[in-house]
Amino acid sequence: xxxxxxxxxxxxxxxxxxxxxxxxxxxxxxxxxxxxxxxxxxxxxxxxxxxxxxxxxxxxxxxxxxxxxxxxxxxxxxxxxxxxxxxxxxxxxxxxxxx
Amino acid sequence: xxxxxxxxxxxxxxxxxxxxxxxxxxxxxxxxxxxxxxxxxxxxxxxxxxxxxxxxxxxxxxxxxxxxxxxxxxxxxxxxxxxxxxxxxxxxxxxxxxxxxxxxxxxxxxxxxxxx
Numbered sequence: 001x002x003x004x005x006x007x008x009x010x011x012x013x014x015x016x017x018x019x020x021x022x023x024x025x026x027x028x029x030x031x032x033x034x035x036x037x038x039x040x041x042x043x044x045x046x047x048x049x050x051x052x053x054x055x056x057x058x059x060x061x062x063x064x065x066x067x068x069x070x071x072x073x074x075x076x077x078x079x080x081x082x083x084x085x086x087x088x089x090x091x092x093x094x095x096x097x098x099x
Numbered sequence: 100x101x102x103x104x105x106x107x108x109x110x111x112x113x114x115x116x117x118x119x120x121x122x123x124x125x126x127x128x129x130x131x132x133x134x135x136x137x138x139x140x141x142x143x144x145x146x147x148x149x150x151x152x153x154x155x156x157x158x159x160x161x162x163x164x165x166x167x168x169x170x171x172x173x174x175x176x177x178x179x180x181x182x183x184x185x186x187x188x189x190x191x192x193x194x195x196x197x198x199x200x201x202x203x204x205x206x207x208x209x210x211x212x213x214x215x
Binding site for chain 2: 009038044045
């Protein structure tokens with residue numbers, strides 16, 4: 001699809017930032033998002049396409065692994081494993097636990 | 100689903116996408132010029148927009164691999180030959196290429212390619 005993900009050759013994004021001694025994961029949740037890729041029951045191409053299908057504003061606003069997480073949520077909903085309300089309820093519960 | 104005993108292998112080496120071609124042979128040969136199709140599918144593709152309708156040269160045949168355009172859309176693996184294709188910067192970016200003598204290599208599946 002001709003989506004926002006297909007950035008090759010576009011102007012205006014500035015230089016690529018290179019981080020010295022970049023860690024594999026910047027936050028513990030990123031490692032979990034990575035692990036989910038292998039257990040949600042979607043193949044890697046479905047995972048990539050789910051990222052492409054994020055709406056453009058979300059795509060550009062989200063960090064690398066946030067895109068993975070959002071794509072996984074979408075795939076789990078589309079495959080009927082969970083529904084959107086369950087995800088929202090979990091988010092609300094985790095927020096309440098943090099507060 | 101990835102089981103615990105396979106985690107190290109898959110995470111460190113990747114999950115192989117190469118498949119047997121059966122009795123099929125690659126349509127294109129190393130050194131041959133090819134033109135990418137100018138296609139704009141609504142589904143998934145690994146052919147970037149900037150490389151559509153461009154002429155490059157096959158520098159490598161990677162073998163027969165799962166076709167993402169099909170596999171992403173629930174169409175099964177539909178393995179296709181995969182080629183390393185070299186494009187000149189001038190071919191991709193025209194007179195605005197910052198270094199027209201540079202080249203860029205893309206791995207492209209056979210259905211993306213035709214004879215120029």
